[in-house]
Amino acid sequence: MKHVTIKDIARYLSISVSTVSRALVNDKNVRKETKEKVLEAARILEYKPNPIATNLKYGHTNTVGVIVPEMVTPFASKVVSGIQNVLYANGIKVIVADSGEDPEIERENLKLMEHFMVDGIIISLCSWRKNAEDYRRLQKSEMPMVFYDRIPHGLDVPQVLVDDYRKSFFLIEKLILGGRKRIVHIQGPDDIYNSQERLRGYMDAMAKYKLPVEADSMIFKAGMTFEAGAEVAETLVKKGIGFDAVFAFTDTLAIGVMNRLRELGKKIPEEVAVASFSGTELSTIVYPKLTTVEPPLLQMGEKAAELILEKIKNPDCPNRKEVLNAEIRMRESSGNIHPE
Amino acid sequence: MKHVTIKDIARYLSISVSTVSRALVNDKNVRKETKEKVLEAARILEYKPNPIATNLKYGHTNTVGVIVPEMVTPFASKVVSGIQNVLYANGIKVIVADSGEDPEIERENLKLMEHFMVDGIIISLCSWRKNAEDYRRLQKSEMPMVFYDRIPHGLDVPQVLVDDYRKSFFLIEKLILGGRKRIVHIQGPDDIYNSQERLRGYMDAMAKYKLPVEADSMIFKAGMTFEAGAEVAETLVKKGIGFDAVFAFTDTLAIGVMNRLRELGKKIPEEVAVASFSGTELSTIVYPKLTTVEPPLLQMGEKAAELILEKIKNPDCPNRKEVLNAEIRMRESSGNIHPE
């Protein structure tokens, strides 16, 4: 597997290595004819530039790391697609690591990216508080970072997300207009910005229609898996709590609740409506189909990639915050009120 | 972000670069005390070895590429986890590309991996025929490759898979013993080994019980998406074909059929049982839960990683074929006959 190098071309044409290099990077200080000769020679010798040599020269690795909170949902894979769309076009490798909703693993992943000397990190959190120290250290060492979707609470970092508050508000409003009065909320991790925002949207919508919210019987904190959702469903019916709708932080959670609720005899959506945030294709294959807020995942990835590119080029550029528009998808799980 | 190098350590200790290098790689030709001094200095100077320098030196990139056929299912992400488990432990980066069941994209991904000069490729096909040329070229250029799950038809390459034939056979047998007589099969791409094997398992099981199989009304070829499955469901009921079970190549396909069948009024599993291969967590969140053959995904990834490591170390080593054991999961979609 001997690779042909720039030297081989030089030798082949009895020309200097420098000239070949110049010809290849389109430097102006080279005659048209020689440039063409070099290009021709490169073609017939099947020359392929060796990225690691230039990487060493320039001191970067041409790879960015992506750390995603989970991968059982196609959420992350869609975003990663978007990221790759723009990064691959710029000759940058993408390595992705899955935290499995575990802060410990997230921390490991961070270390891993450092070890691999990536040029930048794109990340969606599973917990901010647990690893805040590491993020700060990384930021101090001028590692370019951009956050997407699940971002840290109140921090000046480049970020791309959707309007969690407004979308949650409108979604809850639609449930209420559809006749639901006792809407239970399953919260996300409380050190993540989005949890607070979605909760706030829920609260404000409930307040607008003067619907009571009892913190201990209508707001639940859980993990992030199907199973965690199922457990909330159990306590909900075991404690005999009266409710006619559930709004979950994530579609994983929502699917978990919905399925267990059905198994426990609740009719969906007749007796209880189910809705969630961060929907993916998954919400269309469950029964009934799940009402959810669907962020533009591909675009989210592309934007994140653009931001990291910007940061890599100029580490001192201002931290931009991109807010994308998410679609509210009303489906059967909520009684399909106000279809779009 | 100035990095401290081996030279800094050498200067700091008034010692030669060579000695520092030797101390760091545990060469025997260095005194214990100097080694300790170097290690100490490395610690307090916060030295981190620069992988790209050694990569250039040794002529490899320390990354392997993984090409997966799809990512809407968590199948690939689990396998990738397994791969990362062993590769990360060996200091090797993993970059993954998703072909989205499109041979064209698969081809692009192949090119991409070449361009990034990965040390090896682990791949699960979406089509063999369309890109056979590229694979052969790659193999001729001595690029280490290992295939998992979806492998090319009859070719001597390192591969890790499950026993598609036997598992399909037993699964169909269980359906038959559960009372199903007219079992429809939805085939996978016909240039993939697994399609042939699963079909063969289906045929032989049907034959064993003397059940007729009419090729044009019981065997269907489709795409690989939920939608493709749904379309088969449509033609099935529109043409008024009599059937009491469906066995699909993949759970994506199965979920597609099952959901549309239900929408069209078929009772599952009472009227028709549904079963599939290559099941993941997805098959437990749909309604009813899906009967499927579940390969040991993590282990599959780990084995694939071990094989690629072997190939990288010694390109001339024999092409091993690892057959893993898959579990048949009987669930509600098939009437839950013979539960384990």
Added chain:
DNA sequence: GCAGGTTCCGGGAACGTTCCCGCAATCGTT
């Protein structure tokens, strides 16, 4: 026709490592 400017090219250092080679000092053997 000559100073000054362009254009084009070659030499060689540099990026951070590893490793071969050679030399000095120490060791063990007789």
Added chain:
DNA sequence: AACGATTGCGGGAACGTTCCCGGAACCTGC
């Protein structure tokens, strides 16, 4: 005490590129 063998270390080339510097050849304008 003298010898080769071993141990410990430094010098420097090499991996494949880029890029600075300097020099040769050519053009320009007076």
